[in-house]
Amino acid sequence: MDVISCQGLTKTFGRVRALNNITFTIGQNRITGLIGPNGAGKTTLLKIIAGFLRASSGEVRVFSEDPFNNLKVAANMIFIDDQMRFPQSLTLSEILASAAAFYENWDMELARGLFDYFSLDPEQYHHKLSKGMKSTFNMIIGLAARCPLTIFDEPTTGMDAGVRKDFYRALLRDYLQNPRTIIISSHLLNEIEDILEDIFLLSEGEKRLQTPVSDLKEFAVALRGRREVIDKLTADQEIYYQKSVGKDYSYVVIRRDAAEELLKKAGRDGLEVFPVKADDLCVYLTSRKRGGIDSVFDRN
Amino acid sequence: MELNAVEGKPIYVQIAEWLEEEILRGHIKEHEKIYSQYQLAEMFNINPATAAKGINILADQGILYKKRGLGMFLSPEAKEKIRDKRKNHTLKKLVEEVVFEAQLLGVTEAELISMIRDAGKEFDEHDEHEGIEGG
Amino acid sequence: MSLTGISLTEPSFFDTVKKQFLYKLKGRLGLFLAMIGVQIMALLFSLSGASSHGMGDNLLYFSFNEFSSDQVIWFTFLWIFVVAVLITTKDYQNIDFTFVANRLSSHLSNVGFLITAAVIGGVTAMLSGILLRIVIYFTRGHYLLSENFIAAPEVVLTGIAVTILYLLLVSALGYFCGVLVQLSKVFIVILPALYIGTVDFLARELPVIVKVYNFIIGENSLALLAVKVLITTALIYACSCVLANRLEVR
Structure with a gap:
């Protein structure tokens, strides 16, 4: 009920x-x-x-x-x-x-x-x-x-x-x-x-996600790799969070199932996969700007 | 009891692993009732639904069996199943990681094997003190 | 340990009103203490003499002092009006909705509270009149001229009844004003303007208001007065409840 x-x-x-x-x-x-x-x-x-x-x-x-x-x-x-x-x-x-x-x-x-x-x-x-x-x-x-x-x-x-x-x-x-x-x-x-x-x-004022909390950890993963590789790979993916790592690297958070498919196609070469902590994911899903606070400092 | 919150592993996986270790150590006997989701919830300060998910992983793998209305019980082949699974998955993965790290550092095979042997000795001594039942 | 959960309770409306009424009576004791304070203050004013007249020549001088408990009654009216407005404010409302309540139960228990306040206020105000006379008797007793120094019981009882009736009416008006202000803050300006306008201007221009006033206040028969006041009071309270029934709380 x-x-x-x-x-x-x-x-x-x-x-x-x-x-x-x-x-x-x-x-x-x-x-x-x-x-x-x-x-x-x-x-x-x-x-x-x-x-x-x-x-x-x-x-x-x-x-x-x-x-x-x-x-x-x-x-x-x-x-x-x-x-x-x-x-x-x-x-x-x-x-x-x-x-x-x-x-x-x-x-x-x-x-x-x-x-x-x-x-x-x-x-x-x-x-x-x-x-x-x-x-x-x-x-x-x-x-x-x-x-x-x-x-x-x-x-x-x-x-x-x-x-x-x-x-x-x-x-x-x-x-x-x-x-x-x-x-x-x-x-x-x-x-x-x-x-x-x-x-x-x-x-x-909008619902972002409603899920059993045990699924939340598996909901998304983070990928890290060279920016051009990441950008190409995730071009038509929903990106929850993205930040630059150094000059050439990029870190993105996307859905786990999407990531698994991409990795199957593109292979793991040069890409690292990380789990995303549940509370970090919440912050990504509810934050105003995709790039987080870094986006304020990184615009040129 | 505290669960490791920093590690990426979901809590229900940690619960399943903890139960497996209890079983391997012989703390739960064949056909004995195992902890209920509520007991686990209280022990680990987690939601009972999360605990149930951990129990269900083991039930799906035939490590536990269900008696309707009575709860979950340990199947006779539980230990073997856990050992098989852990050998073929967990241990294999860990070994792969060890080998990867060794290669990165340029550690030779002989060096690595002797390190493993030393670690084994330490554990044997530890086990004697603790009286943990061997596998 | 089970997962059956807690079963739903079916609340009784009047039971809830009763519980809230008792909760309010306990929780608003301070308002009655304020009433006692106000009445004592009014008594002290009265003791200095409501009005005095003197006349005479060089040989003989008469001085008349009128002592009455009118001041106490007026102050009690003021008190109940303020209380009625006060309990419609958000602060008091929030206290209601901390525990089980809906709008109607909250209003009805407030009405119950104000009725209690009117009864207590009426009785104490009239009794303070007797107290006043006793005090005056012991302090300046020799000069008391009044023939009905201690009023007959039926006179006192009638006095109490009339006072309570008017207190009820005033409380209903106060509550209504409070509810209007809760509906829109504009009424904070409109209501006093309306009041002054009524006294100054509308009474002259609109005889209806004078008629309404005379209909209620100018009644000589206690029974008729009671009927008129009670019906008017009930109507005003009903309007307040209807108007405030859709208000958001907390």
């Missing part, structure tokens, strides 16, 4: 087109990483799925219903980000108690356990926490709510490396015990890559 499905989803804010004609589905009980640079439209997409924002056009279905202003979707979904607000007069433990009233599957034991582990003070107030502590607290809410659809929008803002690692470990272990559909957005892939099942690449 698909938990989320979008058909031709477009969202505009005034004249700005934040999301452009996005079509995809997300299956039940999978962990999906929504990856894209800042300003790609990740938060907008997630808020439409959560039912906070309305699609300008296209169809969105969450649990087979239109999520906008939908109580059923709201009751089965939680949206965690660093903009979460809580009443200022409530202590952290009072907020936990309130959350418990709202969510049927709430796990207070888990919440208390994580509270102790991260040494949060139950009598503290949310607005007095540091940025990292706020993120940690929000994360605890997100995990303990045990919602069938759990959305984390850049959840680790301000957390230090150790806490981030603990967070992803806690997320995975809780997911193993209570499988559910989880979406985590991040502008970096490498820290979440291992726990993901799927990856959804978004840039400039």
Whole structure:
């Protein structure tokens, strides 16, 4: 069963087109990483799925219903980000108690356990926490709510490396015990890559790629060789990334299946083949300019 | 347990290789149930789907067999299959790389063989300490 | 370990409204503290005497001081108006949508909250009038002339009821203004202009407004007043809910 499905989803804010004609589905009980640079439209997409924002056009279905202003979707979904607000007069433990009233599957034991582990003070107030502590607290809410659809929008803002690692470990272990559909957005892939099942690449409001993360490493390869050889070989290929190496050499990233065919025809002579790291590939697929930052310096 | 993230190898391949090594070392017996995808996910901090993909590689090669509803079990010919596969693929490739490097450096055949012999001795001593079951 | 997953819950709408109402009551305690502050301030103003007149000659001098709790009531009106506007703002809305909510449940729990605020505000404002008299009795008691120094219970109760009704009306107006501002920031300019225009100009030019005003405010029968105010309040709240139902949040 698909938990989320979008058909031709477009969202505009005034004249700005934040999301452009996005079509995809997300299956039940999978962990999906929504990856894209800042300003790609990740938060907008997630808020439409959560039912906070309305699609300008296209169809969105969450649990087979239109999520906008939908109580059923709201009751089965939680949206965690660093903009979460809580009443200022409530202590952290009072907020936990309130959350418990709202969510049927709430796990207070888990919440208390994580509270102790991260040494949060139950009598503290949310607005007095540091940025990292706020993120940690929000994360605890997100995990303990045990919602069938759990959305984390850049959840680790301000957390230090150790806490981030603990967070992803806690997320995975809780997911193993209570499988559910989880979406985590991040502008970096490498820290979440291992726990993901799927990856959804978004840039400039458009879907670039949606694939099991284990296929991502095999999706593309890099070729390095003399520029004239590379240029001739890849003339009619989709090039994800290209840079010059020294004066005469060129480095290109292309699809693996295309590369294999080319190599069969042209032979390996003078060409080196490298794997492409998943997070590098994400950067290539979502970057504005093919040549990367070097293109700014290399124009003559 | 940590997986090597820098290496180009996909995680599920690393999982399959780790399982193969467990089998070769005799840590898993014939017809014994092997780790579930969830156990592997927890051990290596990876998504269970990725772990399942690693297990499935071995199942496709007949190293594991499936009992419906019960999970994956070790086939009796597992060790042999792994050894064959590794000899004909992994080891062959490694040897090719070694030979390539030796040629690049101008190392003679005799020199190379003596290096291999020395390395072998070191491993034998190491194995005695560790008590790893020989192949 | 299994892959069955978590089953979907079917939320009950009124249950959600109730939960949000209780959450808001707990979370907005500060607003009631502000009310107490405002009322104490108003009491202090009242104690200095709302108005005084003096007359006499060189031999005899009379001075009259009128003490009343009117100031407290006016300040309470102001308080509930500000609260009603405040809870329509994005900050308060975001708090609603942190947990389970849809637009209607958020509005209805807000209405519930404002009704509670009107009741508490009405009761405390009227009781503060009694408090005021007691304070005056002990400080300048000798000169009190009023024959109904402590009002009869039915008078107090009627006073409380009327105050609550007006507070409800004011809260509905405040909420409506707040919702308009959420729909478009233009209303931040339009609403005050409209208000001044109504008082200064429209009232003269458009007798309708005067009639509406008299219809609601100039009612002498408590029962009729209650019916009129409650219907008007309900209509204004309904308009607010309909207008804000398509608003985007968070």
